[in-house]
Amino acid sequence: MFTILVYKSRVHTDIxxxxxxxxxKAASLKNAARDISGVLLxxxxxxxxxxxxxxxxxxxxxxxxVRDKRHRHVVKLMEDHSPTRRFGVWSMHAIDVNTLQGDDLNDILARGSSFPPANAGLPSHDRVLKMITAFASASWAENDASFEPDQWQFHLKPSQFDAVVNIKKSAPCQFAFQPILDPVSGTVASFxxxxxxxxxxxxxxxxxxxSPEQLxxxxLESKQYAFELASQMNLGKCKIxxxxxxxxxxxxxxxxxxxxTYITNFGFAPQQVIVEITEEESITNFEDFQMALTELRSAGISVAIDDxxxxxxxxxxxxxxxPEKLKIDRQIIEGIHHDGPKQAIVKAIIECAHSLGITIVAEGVETxxxxxxxxxxxxxxxxxFLFAKPKLNGTPDINWPTLKAV
Ligand SMILES: Cc1cc2nc3c(=O)[nH]c(=O)nc-3n(C[C@H](O)[C@H](O)[C@H](O)COP(=O)(O)O)c2cc1C
Structure with a gap:
């Protein structure tokens, strides 16, 4: 059994x-000594x-x-196992896709391939072949290269909304508030x-x-304490x-x-409220749920799908x-900058959501x-956490990014 690994990366300096x-040349020798074969495009x-x-x-x-300074944005696209080698005859073969014409790439890959039956070339449905073809047809260029991590620095700005709040001793719960924000414009969309x-x-x-019914x-009832606390925080027109x-x-x-009633009792407008639906369990009666959604929306309350x-x-x-907003689960966000499958999924979600006019929120952003x-x-x-951790009974200070001076 062999381990197979595919990644893409971006050249750092001119090569x-x-x-x-x-x-x-150096890599070929080292790969041969380690019994590694493969192809570099x-x-x-x-x-x-x-x-x-x-x-x-x-x-x-x-x-x-990954640590080699000659390239950056190394993104793992695939790690899997295979009973046979694909390119056993190449300890490391490099192909400059710019100099290829027509079917050259397929010819070269067929020559290099050791896929059984002997050297028959990779079958057209092969995943690796499909990835190679996608790369060669340049369908992988990054969307926008203007966000480079080392161009940004962060400054902690004290919360403009914080105030001393009065915590009810009899309350069965408390609430911590965390901002959802647009870092580039420096605005808080909601807490x-x-x-x-x-x-x-x-x-x-x-x-x-x-019990489920008590739960x-x-x-529902616990949310009145959320509005009660929020009403003491000078949130102005900010959403909750x-x-x-x-x-x-x-x-x-x-x-x-x-x-x-909870919303208006504490001086908020329904338009200021977003209900995040956390679907930890399946919705057993969708028609009744749909009716509740209609009521929420008719009252002016927005809805988000959480996680x-x-x-x-x-x-x-x-x-x-x-919904008005779609919040992508933190497990998909974690490590996304070097994870090819997560990147492909998130790009597809964004395209789908934006075509439906839905705002995308990334949760659990830490780096x-x-x-x-x-x-x-x-x-x-x-x-x-990169921007702000939740603050118990208050709104936290926020770490805002700014471009470093050049
Ligand atoms: C895009 C790219 C692909 C590379 N592929 C290989 C490889 O297949 N095998 C290898 O030994 N080194 C490869 N290298 C070089 C390694 O990153 C590293 O520089 C080299 O293994 C260092 O060896 P040393 O620590 O023994 O000097 C590659 C570098 C880059 C930028």
Whole structure:
């Protein structure tokens, strides 16, 4: 069994044909000694490399390659296993795709291929062949290269909304507030109110031991404390996001009416409120849920699908109703700057959402590299520790990015 690994990267500094020749010559010798074979494609701006060989050798070589200063934005496209080698006759063959014409690439790949039956060439459905063809046809160029992580610096700005709040001793829960923002324009789009236990502990403590019916009721009723706290924070016209289980809207009688009462009792307008639907469980009665959505929207409340891509919050839900906002789950965001499959998925989600007029929010953004990649492909809003951690009973200071002076 062989481990196979495919990545793409971007040239860092100019590489002359002779530099490339030297790189390939040295690499060929090293790969042969490590029993690694593969192919390297280059188009003047980007590299695409396919490597195959023993698992440990591939893993340690990839660690070395990622650190090589001659390229950057190294994105792993595939790591898999194969019973046979594809390019066993090439310890490292380099192809400059700019000098290729017509079917040259296929001819070259067929010559290099050791795919059984012996040297028959890669079958047309082969995933690696499809990736190579996509690279050679330049369909992989980055969308926008203007967001480079090392161009940005961060400055902590004290919260303009913070105030001393009065915490009700009898309240069964508290809330921590975290901004959802547009880092480039320096604006906060909304604050998400995240539930905490009465002593400030994690959400699981609040819901412990509740039956499903009690849970839905608590889920809804707890939101009045969120609005009560928010009303003391000088939020002005800033929006507030709250989380609700979809079934809380269905199973609690007059749920939307109650929600509207909480909102207006504390001096907010329904247009200031976004209900984030966290679909941890499937929606069993979609017609009733749809009716609740109609009520929410008729009242002027916006809706977001939370944790999109996790649990039940997926394409079926999106096909049945289109929210104002789609929040991409943190698990998809984590490490996206070097993860090819995650990048392909997020690009497709953005294209789909924007064509439907839906705003995209990336949640759980923790590094400048993740943020820059997400900005470059058109994510609209951001939430995460990179900018601000949730603050219990208050709004946190925000770390805003600015371009470094050149
Ligand atoms: C795009 C690219 C592809 C590379 N591919 C290989 C490779 O297949 N095998 C290899 O040994 N080195 C490869 N290198 C070079 C390694 O990153 C690294 O410079 C080299 O292995 C250093 O070896 P040393 O630490 O023994 O000097 C590549 C470098 C770049 C920029």
């Amino acid at each position: 002359s044909p002779s530099d490339l020749y030297q790189l390939v 280059f188009d003047g701006d980007y590299f695409f490399q396919y490597l195959e060989g023993p698992s440990d050798a591939i893993k340690s070589l990839y660690e070395i390659i 998400e109110a995240l539930i905490r236990s009465a002593t400030g502990g994690p959400p699981s403590e609040c819901f412990k031991g509740l 839905y009721l608590f889920d 996001s709250i989380n609700l289980l979809p079934m809380s809207l269905v199973r609690v009688p007059n749920a939307v009416e109650s929600l509207l 999109f891509g996790a649990g039940f919050a997926g394409l079926t839900l999106l096909s049945r109703f289109q 400048v590299e993740e943020w820059c990649w997400l900005e470059s492909v058109g994510v609209d809003l951001f939430q995460g």
